[in-house]
Each structure stands twice: as structure tokens, then as C-alpha cells.
Amino acid sequence: MEQKLSLQQKLLQKLSPQQIQVIKLLEIPTIQLEQRIKKELEENPVLEYESDSPDDNEDNESSESETDRDNDEFSYDDYINEEDDDIPSYKTSANNYSKDDKYVEIPFSVGATFHENLREQLSMISLPEGDQKLAEYIIGNIDDDGYLRRDLLSISDDLAFNLNLEVPEEKLLEILRIVQQLDPPGIGARDLRECLLLQLDRKKNGSHVLARTIVKDFFDEFTRKHYEKIKKKLDLSEEDLKEGIGQVLKLNPKPGSSYSNPLNKSNQHIIPDFLLDNVDGELQLSLNQQNVPDLKINDTYLEMMRSLAERNKNKSKNQKEAMLFVKQKLDSAKWFIDAIRQRNHTLLHTMSEIIDFQKEFFKEGDESKLRPMILKDIAERTGLDISTISRVSNSKYIQTHFGIYPLKYFFSEGLQKNDGEEVSTREIKMILKECIENEDKHKPLTDEKLTQILKDKSYNIARRTVAKYREQLDIPVARLRKKL
Structure with a gap:
């Protein structure tokens, strides 16, 4: 060679x-x-x-x-x-x-961060030193939205490998319940359903009993907006159903977001x-x-x-x-x-x-x-x-x-209209936002209808692009925007 x-x-x-x-x-x-x-x-x-x-x-x-x-x-x-x-x-x-x-x-x-605020609250609770450290470890695993996204078994494994601590899941669940007592309500939840239930458990008046039943027993129907099914199964009037759904919608799905949002001037x-x-x-x-x-x-x-x-x-x-x-x-x-x-x-x-x-x-x-x-x-x-x-x-x-x-x-990126004029994608998002704000909430606009509205205004973009912009605006699909 x-x-x-x-x-x-x-x-x-x-x-x-x-x-x-x-x-x-x-x-x-x-x-x-x-x-x-x-x-x-x-x-x-x-x-x-x-x-x-x-x-x-x-x-x-x-x-x-x-x-x-x-x-x-x-x-x-x-x-x-x-x-x-x-x-x-x-x-x-x-x-x-x-x-x-x-x-x-x-x-x-000079304001305290979200996690610092939780640790400060924790320090006011009288706990054994070992429990205090476990609670701080759990707080460290809570994300900026306020959720504990990691399962307790994984956290138990981390404690064993990193800190040489053998802590069973049952003990971690006990500590998690303590962390979930901190403010704002809903902190430390492992999913949206638990987050809403934690908030409803803090409310003592009777008007929230129906809201808790909806979240606890009919959560799938609630998230899919299958309100008629809830109404029939609970034998509710239209007015009672609206009241119960309304109480749930007033809850905060991201209890930690008020701390983490850099544009929330009321908090920092x-x-x-x-x-x-x-x-x-x-x-x-x-x-x-x-x-x-x-x-x-x-x-x-x-x-x-x-x-x-x-x-x-x-x-x-x-x-x-x-x-x-x-x-x-x-x-x-x-x-x-x-x-x-x-x-x-x-x-x-x-x-x-x-x-x-x-x-x-x-x-x-x-x-x-x-x-x-x-x-x-x-x-x-x-x-x-x-x-x-x-x-x-x-x-x-x-x-x-x-x-x-x-x-x-x-x-921002740019797009061309049918007449060749270049426009910012932000302009298109503003039009989408305005259309959705003014839609009939009983019959919200689908992505297909929004695409057609934009085409009528000379913005020739695909439906999947409209869906992407809608998601970037944190606006849910039409089915989830529907109101009673």
C-alpha cells in the first residue's frame, strides 16, 4: 500500500x-x-x-x-x-x-428568587435537621413553573448516589406534602391536576366543592371541554356547571411563573x-x-x-x-x-x-x-x-x-405578502391575536379558518405555520378555547 x-x-x-x-x-x-x-x-x-x-x-x-x-x-x-x-x-x-x-x-x-422564597418559608417551619435537608433538596428540583417534574423514585436514587442517603419514596412523599403547604398554593405539584387540587384544598368555602369534584373525578372531560358529559354525570344545571368550571378557571396553572417571568414587573x-x-x-x-x-x-x-x-x-x-x-x-x-x-x-x-x-x-x-x-x-x-x-x-x-x-x-423573521411587501412575523401574530380575542367563544376559530382569514388579508402562509405562531403566543387550540 x-x-x-x-x-x-x-x-x-x-x-x-x-x-x-x-x-x-x-x-x-x-x-x-x-x-x-x-x-x-x-x-x-x-x-x-x-x-x-x-x-x-x-x-x-x-x-x-x-x-x-x-x-x-x-x-x-x-x-x-x-x-x-x-x-x-x-x-x-x-x-x-x-x-x-x-x-x-x-x-x-434585590428581590428574592422563587427558590429563595420557598427556602425562606421552609426555614420558618420547625423540622428535624434531616427532614429540613430533604425538603430543601425537593425544593431544588422544583422547576420555574412550580412543578416537581421528577418522580420521587428518581429523587430517591439521586440521594443514594450523590449523598449516600437511603430515603424511601414514602418518606419523600411525606416531605413533599410539607413543601406543598408553602406559598403560592399549588407549589410542588407533580402534574396539573394535583396543582389545581392543592389550590382548591386551601379554599374553605362551599362554592369550591363542585370545582374540586370536577378536577378530582372528571379531569379528562374538563381538559377536553366535554362539559355536557360532566353536566349529565353530575346532574347539574347550566348555571351550576358554569359556576363550577368558572372556579377552576380562576386557579393558577403555573404557580411559580409569577416569579420566573422577567417581564412581570409587579413581582420584580x-x-x-x-x-x-x-x-x-x-x-x-x-x-x-x-x-x-x-x-x-x-x-x-x-x-x-x-x-x-x-x-x-x-x-x-x-x-x-x-x-x-x-x-x-x-x-x-x-x-x-x-x-x-x-x-x-x-x-x-x-x-x-x-x-x-x-x-x-x-x-x-x-x-x-x-x-x-x-x-x-x-x-x-x-x-x-x-x-x-x-x-x-x-x-x-x-x-x-x-x-x-x-x-x-x-x-423577528420576515414574510412577504402577495404584493411583495415584506412584513414582520410579529405583525402576523398581532393579527392572529386580535382575531382570536374577537372570536365567538361559543364557536372559536380553527387554525384552518385563521389561515383563510390571513389569506384574505394577503398573508399567504400555511396552516401549520399558523399553528406554530398560535403556540408561540401561548394560545390553545380552538376546542380548548370554547366557552359555555
């Missing part, structure tokens, strides 16, 4: 630790950035708050310019592939508001990453830097480095180690400051292009003015990679004069 030897040349891109740091900072929202900066300050004594310096303004300016010169050595302009001059100065400003400024009312999120505050003002028709964008401190290099360490460097070449081992330590910390501090600068610049550049692309929407907040826009559109406008645009838009929010929106809200 003949063997051949050949040479191949490959070009591989390897990210440096500094570039990785920029990427990681891009991913985190403003609310986490403050904590990330605090962590860096704790680990690196060379870094300090800009306001910590006792020097006067003139000295500060001198120090800043010196730091800027050092930072040029570690620039990421090649990685970001853009220049600061590309963006108007008003778009690259960072707002550091005082207590008297208008954005002081932007709340800082959203910290916007961007602030957009409409000043006399001109849109002015800035970063929300209210709780993000400015950083600088500690002058004492700069002087220490100069002093160590100026000494004669015959340095002792301790002096060399001290010099190496200070140099490493100085380099790390410079990289971090520059990474923060690059993060802010990239965020503003990306958001500026999103606003420019969706300018008509940002003027008044009219959802019908949103154009079809995908990550690639903004990547091409900014010269950045699609993955970078994805990181910027993930978990970030913008505050406008008409509300706070997640950046992902502005991205």
Missing part, C-alpha cells in the same frame, strides 16, 4: 485571555456588571474606584491620560473591528446619575442596560451606568513599579518576585479597564444600529412599525460577528419613553 506525505496549511483563530474577558463581559447585563466589578476590585489591589483618589482634578486628568496610553498596548480594536469615531459623541456617553437626576427612580433588583424590577430619550424628536441613547463605578489604576502601585524598575540590575529574589507580582496585577487591571471600555463601546454601537434599523418604532412605540430584523442584519451593519450580536442582545433591556423592552423583542 502506497503511503503519501503531504503538507497542509491551516489558519486557526485562537482567542486570547483578554478577548475572552471582553466576550464574558458582553454577555452579562448591567445588574451583574456591578457585582463583577466588585469581585475584580477585591481580587486586584491595583484597581480602585475613580472617586477614591484624593488627587485634584488636574492630577486625575494626568493619571487618566497615562492610563489611556498604557491601555493602547492592550487594545481590542482588531477583535471588535470598529473605531470609536464611527459613533456620534452623544451616543457614546455613559450616564452616571446623581440622586437628584431623573433616572434615580430606576429600581435596583427590571434594570435597563440602555436609556433612550426622545428630545425634540431626536433619539438620544446612553448606557445606564447608575450603579457601575468608574475604575482607575492605583497611583501607589504605579509608583512602586517605577521604583522597582529603576533599581540596579542586581535585584534580590524578593525584589524580583515583588516586581513580577505588581506587573501582573497592573497588566490585569489595565486589561480589565480596557475590557469594560470595549464592552460599553460594543453595546452602544450595537444598540445604535438596532435603533437606526427600527427608527419608526422607537419614535412612538407603535408595534406595527417594527420591521423584520434578524441577528445577521445588525451584524452586517456593525461589522461584528453574529455571535457577538447575540451576546449583546441576550438578557439586556432598554428603557424608552413608552416602556422597557428586552432587546430580543426587536428581532
Whole structure:
């Protein structure tokens, strides 16, 4: 067998630790950035708050310019592939508001998470230490909707393998019943039926007896909306049936969702990453830097480095180690400051292009003015990679004069109407939602009828696509929307 030897040349891109740091900072929202900066300050004594310096303004300016010169050595302009001059100065400003400024009312999120809330309630119940740990373990397995989706046998196996604890299912069921007493009602249910029953068990008045009977004994008929079968089997009048069904429909099918929904402003505050003002028709964008401190290099360490460097070449081992330590910390501090600068610049550049692309929407907040826009559109406008645009838009929010929106809200696919006009899929979803809201609830619109309505409006899309959009809107099929 003949063997051949050949040479191949490959070009591989390897990210440096500094570039990785920029990427990681891009991913985190403003609310986490403050904590990330605090962590860096704790680990690196060379870094300090800009306001910590006792020097006067003139000295500060001198120090800043010196730091800027050092930072040029570690620039990421090649990685970001853009220049600061590309963006108007008003778009690259960072707002550091005082207590008297208008954005002081932007709340800082300090509320407990869903699982923290459950653990706090659990701590108020007097339980043996072993039972307390089991209850906490079960809480850890409850999902964001409030359900325990894993069966008790699997949890028992986990405890045996991971914690070397032999806990029978009967014991876990006993602990689960304790967890199910926590608020909100329905927590820890293993399915929808149990969730509804847990909520009905908390209600003491007699009007819920029928509702409990419907859920307990006729759950399949209820979910399929076979109301006539329930009516006949329980020998109910039309009015009694409506009352019983109505009580069930008032229950919460996802008791944990009020904690996990990021847009539920009644339960938690959203910290916007961007602030957009409409000043006399001109849109002015800035970063929300209210709780993000400015950083600088500690002058004492700069002087220490100069002093160590100026000494004669015959340095002792301790002096060399001290010099190496200070140099490493100085380099790390410079990289971090520059990474923060690059993060802010990239965020503003990306958001500026999103606003420019969706300018008509940002003027008044009219959802019908949103154009079809995908990550690639903004990547091409900014010269950045699609993955970078994805990181910027993930978990970030913008505050406008008409509300706070997640950046992902502005991205949607596009379709063409019969006349060739391109429209956003969001526009089609709005039409679907409006049609369903105005339908006859005794004869709700099927997906076939909704497809025909859209075709009559020149939106030529398939029935399966209509079904997909309906599901994305969390709207059930026609049969489940039917009312008595």
C-alpha cells in the first residue's frame, strides 16, 4: 500500500485571555456588571474606584491620560473591528446619575428568587435537621413553573448516589406534602391536576366543592371541554356547571411563573442596560451606568513599579518576585479597564444600529412599525460577528419613553405578502391575536379558518405555520378555547 506525505496549511483563530474577558463581559447585563466589578476590585489591589483618589482634578486628568496610553498596548480594536469615531459623541456617553437626576427612580433588583422564597418559608417551619435537608433538596428540583417534574423514585436514587442517603419514596412523599403547604398554593405539584387540587384544598368555602369534584373525578372531560358529559354525570344545571368550571378557571396553572417571568414587573424590577430619550424628536441613547463605578489604576502601585524598575540590575529574589507580582496585577487591571471600555463601546454601537434599523418604532412605540430584523442584519451593519450580536442582545433591556423592552423583542423573521411587501412575523401574530380575542367563544376559530382569514388579508402562509405562531403566543387550540 502506497503511503503519501503531504503538507497542509491551516489558519486557526485562537482567542486570547483578554478577548475572552471582553466576550464574558458582553454577555452579562448591567445588574451583574456591578457585582463583577466588585469581585475584580477585591481580587486586584491595583484597581480602585475613580472617586477614591484624593488627587485634584488636574492630577486625575494626568493619571487618566497615562492610563489611556498604557491601555493602547492592550487594545481590542482588531477583535471588535470598529473605531470609536464611527459613533456620534452623544451616543457614546455613559450616564452616571446623581440622586437628584431623573433616572434615580430606576429600581435596583434585590428581590428574592422563587427558590429563595420557598427556602425562606421552609426555614420558618420547625423540622428535624434531616427532614429540613430533604425538603430543601425537593425544593431544588422544583422547576420555574412550580412543578416537581421528577418522580420521587428518581429523587430517591439521586440521594443514594450523590449523598449516600437511603430515603424511601414514602418518606419523600411525606416531605413533599410539607413543601406543598408553602406559598403560592399549588407549589410542588407533580402534574396539573394535583396543582389545581392543592389550590382548591386551601379554599374553605362551599362554592369550591363542585370545582374540586370536577378536577378530582372528571379531569379528562374538563381538559377536553366535554362539559355536557360532566353536566349529565353530575346532574347539574347550566348555571351550576358554569359556576363550577368558572372556579377552576380562576386557579393558577403555573404557580411559580409569577416569579420566573422577567417581564412581570409587579413581582420584580427590571434594570435597563440602555436609556433612550426622545428630545425634540431626536433619539438620544446612553448606557445606564447608575450603579457601575468608574475604575482607575492605583497611583501607589504605579509608583512602586517605577521604583522597582529603576533599581540596579542586581535585584534580590524578593525584589524580583515583588516586581513580577505588581506587573501582573497592573497588566490585569489595565486589561480589565480596557475590557469594560470595549464592552460599553460594543453595546452602544450595537444598540445604535438596532435603533437606526427600527427608527419608526422607537419614535412612538407603535408595534406595527417594527420591521423584520434578524441577528445577521445588525451584524452586517456593525461589522461584528453574529455571535457577538447575540451576546449583546441576550438578557439586556432598554428603557424608552413608552416602556422597557428586552432587546430580543426587536428581532423577528420576515414574510412577504402577495404584493411583495415584506412584513414582520410579529405583525402576523398581532393579527392572529386580535382575531382570536374577537372570536365567538361559543364557536372559536380553527387554525384552518385563521389561515383563510390571513389569506384574505394577503398573508399567504400555511396552516401549520399558523399553528406554530398560535403556540408561540401561548394560545390553545380552538376546542380548548370554547366557552359555555
